[in-house]
Amino acid sequence: MAKSSAPAEAVDRKTQTHGLLVRSASEVFSERGYHATRVSDNAERAGVGQGTFYRHFDDKRDVLDSVIAEAMSRLGTAFEDQNAPEKINDLAEYRARAVDIAAKVFDLIATEHRGLGFLLRELPSIDERALKGTAGLNALMHSVIEQYYRVGIERGYFRPDIDTDSAATAVLGLGLIAAWTILRNPTDVEFRRRYGDTVVEFIVRHAVNDPSQLT
Amino acid sequence: MAKSSAPAEAVDRKTQTHGLLVRSASEVFSERGYHATRVSDNAERAGVGQGTFYRHFDDKRDVLDSVIAEAMSRLGTAFEDQNAPEKINDLAEYRARAVDIAAKVFDLIATEHRGLGFLLRELPSIDERALKGTAGLNALMHSVIEQYYRVGIERGYFRPDIDTDSAATAVLGLGLIAAWTILRNPTDVEFRRRYGDTVVEFIVRHAVNDPSQLT
Amino acid sequence: MAKSSAPAEAVDRKTQTHGLLVRSASEVFSERGYHATRVSDNAERAGVGQGTFYRHFDDKRDVLDSVIAEAMSRLGTAFEDQNAPEKINDLAEYRARAVDIAAKVFDLIATEHRGLGFLLRELPSIDERALKGTAGLNALMHSVIEQYYRVGIERGYFRPDIDTDSAATAVLGLGLIAAWTILRNPTDVEFRRRYGDTVVEFIVRHAVNDPSQLT
Amino acid sequence: MAKSSAPAEAVDRKTQTHGLLVRSASEVFSERGYHATRVSDNAERAGVGQGTFYRHFDDKRDVLDSVIAEAMSRLGTAFEDQNAPEKINDLAEYRARAVDIAAKVFDLIATEHRGLGFLLRELPSIDERALKGTAGLNALMHSVIEQYYRVGIERGYFRPDIDTDSAATAVLGLGLIAAWTILRNPTDVEFRRRYGDTVVEFIVRHAVNDPSQLT
DNA sequence: CATGAATGAGTTTTCATTCAT
DNA sequence: TATGAATGAAAACTCATTCAT
Numbered sequence: 005m006a007k008s009s010a011p012a013e014a015v016d017r018k019t020q021t022h023g024l025l026v027r028s029a030s031e032v033f034s035e036r037g038y039h040a041t042r043v044s045d046n047a048e049r050a051g052v053g054q055g056t057f058y059r060h061f062d063d064k065r066d067v068l069d070s071v072i073a074e075a076m077s078r079l080g081t082a083f084e085d086q087n088a089p090e091k092i093n094d095l096a097e098y099r100a101r102a103v104d105i106a107a108k109v110f111d112l113i114a115t116e117h118r119g120l121g122f123l124l125r126e127l128p129s130i131d132e133r134a135l136k137g138t139a140g141l142n143a144l145m146h147s148v149i150e151q152y153y154r155v156g157i158e159r160g161y162f163r164p165d166i167d168t169d170s171a172a173t174a175v176l177g178l179g180l181i182a183a184w185t186i187l188r189n190p191t192d193v194e195f196r197r198r199y200g201d202t203v204v205e206f207i208v209r210h211a212v213n214d215p216s217q218l219t
Numbered sequence: 220m221a222k223s224s225a226p227a228e229a230v231d232r233k234t235q236t237h238g239l240l241v242r243s244a245s246e247v248f249s250e251r252g253y254h255a256t257r258v259s260d261n262a263e264r265a266g267v268g269q270g271t272f273y274r275h276f277d278d279k280r281d282v283l284d285s286v287i288a289e290a291m292s293r294l295g296t297a298f299e300d301q302n303a304p305e306k307i308n309d310l311a312e313y314r315a316r317a318v319d320i321a322a323k324v325f326d327l328i329a330t331e332h333r334g335l336g337f338l339l340r341e342l343p344s345i346d347e348r349a350l351k352g353t354a355g356l357n358a359l360m361h362s363v364i365e366q367y368y369r370v371g372i373e374r375g376y377f378r379p380d381i382d383t384d385s386a387a388t389a390v391l392g393l394g395l396i397a398a399w400t401i402l403r404n405p406t407d408v409e410f411r412r413r414y415g416d417t418v419v420e421f422i423v424r425h426a427v428n429d430p431s432q433l434t
Numbered sequence: 435m436a437k438s439s440a441p442a443e444a445v446d447r448k449t450q451t452h453g454l455l456v457r458s459a460s461e462v463f464s465e466r467g468y469h470a471t472r473v474s475d476n477a478e479r480a481g482v483g484q485g486t487f488y489r490h491f492d493d494k495r496d497v498l499d500s501v502i503a504e505a506m507s508r509l510g511t512a513f514e515d516q517n518a519p520e521k522i523n524d525l526a527e528y529r530a531r532a533v534d535i536a537a538k539v540f541d542l543i544a545t546e547h548r549g550l551g552f553l554l555r556e557l558p559s560i561d562e563r564a565l566k567g568t569a570g571l572n573a574l575m576h577s578v579i580e581q582y583y584r585v586g587i588e589r590g591y592f593r594p595d596i597d598t599d600s601a602a603t604a605v606l607g608l609g610l611i612a613a614w615t616i617l618r619n620p621t622d623v624e625f626r627r628r629y630g631d632t633v634v635e636f637i638v639r640h641a642v643n644d645p646s647q648l649t
Numbered sequence: 650m651a652k653s654s655a656p657a658e659a660v661d662r663k664t665q666t667h668g669l670l671v672r673s674a675s676e677v678f679s680e681r682g683y684h685a686t687r688v689s690d691n692a693e694r695a696g697v698g699q700g701t702f703y704r705h706f707d708d709k710r711d712v713l714d715s716v717i718a719e720a721m722s723r724l725g726t727a728f729e730d731q732n733a734p735e736k737i738n739d740l741a742e743y744r745a746r747a748v749d750i751a752a753k754v755f756d757l758i759a760t761e762h763r764g765l766g767f768l769l770r771e772l773p774s775i776d777e778r779a780l781k782g783t784a785g786l787n788a789l790m791h792s793v794i795e796q797y798y799r800v801g802i803e804r805g806y807f808r809p810d811i812d813t814d815s816a817a818t819a820v821l822g823l824g825l826i827a828a829w830t831i832l833r834n835p836t837d838v839e840f841r842r843r844y845g846d847t848v849v850e851f852i853v854r855h856a857v858n859d860p861s862q863l864t
Numbered sequence: 865c866a867t868g869a870a871t872g873a874g875t876t877t878t879c880a881t882t883c884a885t
Numbered sequence: 886t887a888t889g890a891a892t893g894a895a896a897a898c899t900c901a902t903t904c905a906t
Contacts, residue, residue, distance in 0.1 A: 018886085037344060039254045043880060044889095053888040055883085064880065129252060129344035170417035177396030178389050185388065202385035206425045215430035232906090233869065257896065268871040273898065447885090447890065467774060469684045472875065483892040488877065559682060559774035600847035603830065604823050611822030632815035640851045645860035663865085688901060689868095698867040700904085709901065 022060045024050045026070045033071065034122040038130055068130065072137035075119055080141055082112055087148055089155040095217050098156060099208050106200040113183050117190040124183060145179075146172045153211065162211045171211070178203045237275050239265045241285045248286065249337040253279075253345055283345065287352035290334055295356055297327055302363055304370040310432050313371060314423050321415040328398050332405040339398060361387045368426065377426045386426070393418045452490050454480045456500045463501060464552040468494075468560060498560065502567035505549055510571055512542055517578055519585040525647050528586060529638050536630040543613050547620040554613060576602045583641065592641045601641070608633045667705045669695045671715045678716065679767040683775055713775065717782035720764055725786055727757055732793055734800040740862050743801060744853050751845040758828050762835040769828060791817045798856065807856045816856070823848045 028050035032041045043064050047054045061067045092098050113120060127134045149172040156162030182199055189195065212218060243265035247256050258279050262269045276282040307313050328335060342349045364387040371377030397414055404410065427433060458480035462471045473494055477487045491497040522528050543550060557564045579602040586592030612629055619625065642648060673695035677686045688709050692699045706712045737743050758765060772779045794817040801807030827844055834840065857863060 021887095039344070042878090047889095054881090054890095055888050056886085058881070059886070125343040128340040129254065167413055167417050170414045171421075173396060173400065173414060174393055174417055174421055177392040177394075179392075180399075181388060181392030181395055184395075198382055199385045199388060202382050202389055206386075206389055206421055209427075210421045210424045212424075215433075218430075236869080258898085259896080269897090270871050270873095270899080271869075273900095274869070274871095278897080451890080469774065473877085474875080484877085485879080485892050485894095486890075488879095489890070489892095493876080555773040558770040559684070597843055597847050600844045601851075603826060603844060604847055604851055607822040607824075607826030608819055609822075610829075611818060611825055614825075615818065628812055629815045629818060632812050632819055636816075636819055636851055636855045639855045639857075642854075645863075648860075666866095687899090692868095699869095699902090700867050701865080703902070704865065 018060075021050075021052060021056065022070075025052070025057060025060055025067060026074055029067045030071045030075070030119055030122070033068070033126070034118045038068065038122075038126050065131075068134060069137065072123070072127070072134060075123055076138060076141045079112075079116075079120075080144055083141070083145060083148065087151075089148075089152040092152075092155060093159060095161040095208070095212060098152075098161060099204060102204045102207055103200070106203055107196075109179065110182060110186060110196045110200055113186045114190045114196070117187050120183065121187040124187065142176070145176060149175050156211060161213055161217070163213045166211055174210075175207060178206060233275075236265075236267060236271065237285075240267070240272060240275055240282060241289055244282045245286045245290070245334055245337070248283070248341070249333045253283065253337070253341045280345075283349060284352065287338070287342070287349060290338060291353060291356045294331075294335075295359055298356070298360060298363070302366075304363075304367040307367075307370060308374060310376040310423070310427060313367075313376065314419060317419045317422055318415070321418055322411075324394065325397060325401060325411045325415060328401045329405045329411070332402050335398065336402040339402065357391075360391060364390050371426060376428055376432075378428045381426060389425075390422060393421060448490075451480075451482060451486065452500075455482070455487060455490055455497060456504055459497045460501045460505070460549055460552070463498070463556070464548045468498065468552070468556045495560075498564060499567065502553070502557070502564060505553055506568060506571045509546075509550075510574055513571070513575060513578070517581075519578075519582040522582075522585060523589060525591040525638070525642060528582075528591060529634060532634045532637055533630070536633055537626075539609065540612060540616060540626045540630055543616045544620045544626070547617050550613065551617040554617060572606075575606060579605050586641060591643055591647075593643045596641060604640075605637060608636060663705075666695075666697060666701065667715075670697070670702060670705055670712060671719055674712045675716045675720070675764055675767070678713070678771065679763045683713065683767075683771045710776075713779060714782065717768070717772070717779060720768055721783060721786045724757075724761075724765075725789055728754075728786075728790060728793070732796075734793075734797040737797075737800060738804060740806040740853070740857060743797075743806060744849060747849045747852055748845070751848055752841075754824065755827060755831060755841040755845055758831045759835045759841070762832050765828065766832045769832065787821070790821060794820050801856060806858055806862070808858045811856055820852060823851060 025046065029041075029046050032045045032049050035041075036045065043057055044054050046067070047057045050057075057067075061070070092101055123138065127138060150168045153162060153166055153168040153171055157164050157166060157168070182196075182203065185199070186192070186196060209215075209218065240261065244256075244261050247260045247264050251260065256279070258272055259269050261279075261282065262272045265272075272282075276285075307316055338353065342353060365383045368377060368381055368383040368386055372379050372381060372383075397411075397418065400414070401407070401411060424430075424433065455476065459471075459476050462475045462479050466475065471494070473487055474484050476494075476497065477484045480487075487497075491500075522531055553568065557568060580598045583592060583596055583598040583601055587594050587596060587598075612626075612633065615629070616622070616626060639645075639648065670691065674686075674691050677690045677694050680686075681690065688702055689699050691712070692702045695702075702712075706715070737746055768783065772783060795813045798807060798811055798813040798816055802809050802811060802813075827841075827848065830844070831837070831841060854860075854863065
């Protein structure tokens, strides 16, 4: 018993320190930027020695992968909750859902602005691999959005001639600039409300099959 | 005469070298990325000694300001050519103009993908000041777009209840993601065409006052 | 136990390296001069890497403070041993003490000519702060000398109208030029003897109350 | 005539610029110190181009020789004016002369404190050659002082058993520390007066043959 | 001769990574 | 396994000196 628990504790401790370093990395990278952050900053923030960092990661680049993976997983989870295009039967329900999603996404962005800002600001500048780490989330978001379009077309409240791929890309663009703006000003609730309304209007009016249904 | 021409020549030479270094910086920053570029890379590319670099700029950060300023000036000029919202009288003309602008902007992006990619990828990761350098161009684009909305509303072919500020932001978002995608794949002409059509559709359908005019 | 000893050893090692670097700095500064010494010379002499130097000191200027402090402390200790003006009762004892001190000081100068020469030659040329580091020793020497004068006046073998402050300064001058000369020629014992006699004569004859005691 | 005057003017101009650069060097060396002064600082102060500097001097070290030579010549001249030991017939005249010289020397030091400070502070730290440049002045001062002693002994108002060499050295020491103190506080007239009195007292009492003549 | 832009060798300085304890 | 002192390769930066005009 005692014998088997000792290694178990060691594993636990290792996992704990690992997680601690990933979280610290996320923080210090967000604050000073990836390039300006020294490995010692990260270790210090985590409250461990510099050598300990190298027990858990190959190098400075390595911990970034974990930071990205962790963030992607967290965001992916948050985004997947919104998935249920098949439950939407008409334009009114679609609009309601769009309003709801926009509000939730914008709030998520404002809440997570520290970590998200880092990803949006820095990843493209680090290397191709860092960017690839976000490809999964991009693809997920794109396919979910496209699924909404497909359901809408199928059920007749969306135009049948929509290029769903391009449209999904466009919706990501509407979200991207929102993210940018919110991240630079996370407390501007007014912008989020107004811009959210506009985004919904863009999406609904672009896609609607029968414009007379627009109230 | 001889006396006054000597300094004049020196000034000329200095200006020339300065410009050479800015252009070289733009190139090497685009190729290797800002952080991976050494001052010596820049000097070498310009064909001057490293010391010469420091005669013209305080450090790597300093030359970046010039690179940004030069790019912003060039892009601003390119963008201002598109300015003539007051000449558009009806939806058909508006749509034609939108198609035209989208094509031109996308081509510009594809053509300038080296320099533009650098700006889009790297600036946010460098510092606040770098980003401030782009604020002018952002504001210019935003205000031009908004002006199109105002003219459209005035002349009756756009809905009067559009939030022109938010709408302009949305249009920038539609363009931003296009830029991202094109920069990652500058030769994909097909995407440009399809996505351009979709963007125009988004803009026109969102704004149109009388949907029956959409043929 | 093991836990507490590991850091303790680290601290020990750090302290040791620090001291090593200060001693090496004193040596190389004395040999090549402060300005001609490169940080790498110091590290090399200490047998450590250049990076190690920067773990212990901000820059070359920083280690100088430690070198000065260490030298001042050592010289201060050597000088304080000479302190005992209150034990001198008459001119004969005073003269004997003066002869003794002169000999000891001159020997000290000759012995420590490496480090002392550096201080005397270089400090004034470095900066105000370097000089301030020697103020304490100057003040100590001045006050000790002045104390000898006060005791002598009190006990009647010195003139009562001596300006003890100026006189102490003068004595420092007599010593200063001795230091200069000895440092330039540390092996000239003859000079030390002759000049020592002259200095004692200067001091005694200047201060004596009753010249008839001079024999 | 015109032909011969053109070269003459050129020579004049050259000499003028040369002198200008030496004076500028003396200034900037005094202000920032020799090592911290860049050749460009010197040229700028003189109001000429950097290249011009190298038309007049081999290198940075070279101009220092001129600065030293110029200063030595100026100080030598000032000091030689004091030369007239043979006119002094008794102790009273000697004391009067000593008071006079001390006052003049101290005033000279205070007046020239910029250039003198540089020489005293920096020369020993630069190189052996710089110091050699001052040897002539030292020797001159030493021999003049010694001459005073010889005359005094000859004429009987000084003790015959004085070691004139050591005594001259001692007097230089009394002057040296005065220089140090005055240079650090050129406006303290009170110190000069008090210390001057003390110095005279040291010299006279040390040398006098018949102490009863001391009033 | 005068000029000042250009040069690059020489130093300083940083910090990711190693390694002895 | 954790630690943090040591390391040195890689960059940044300075400035005496050269050289084309």
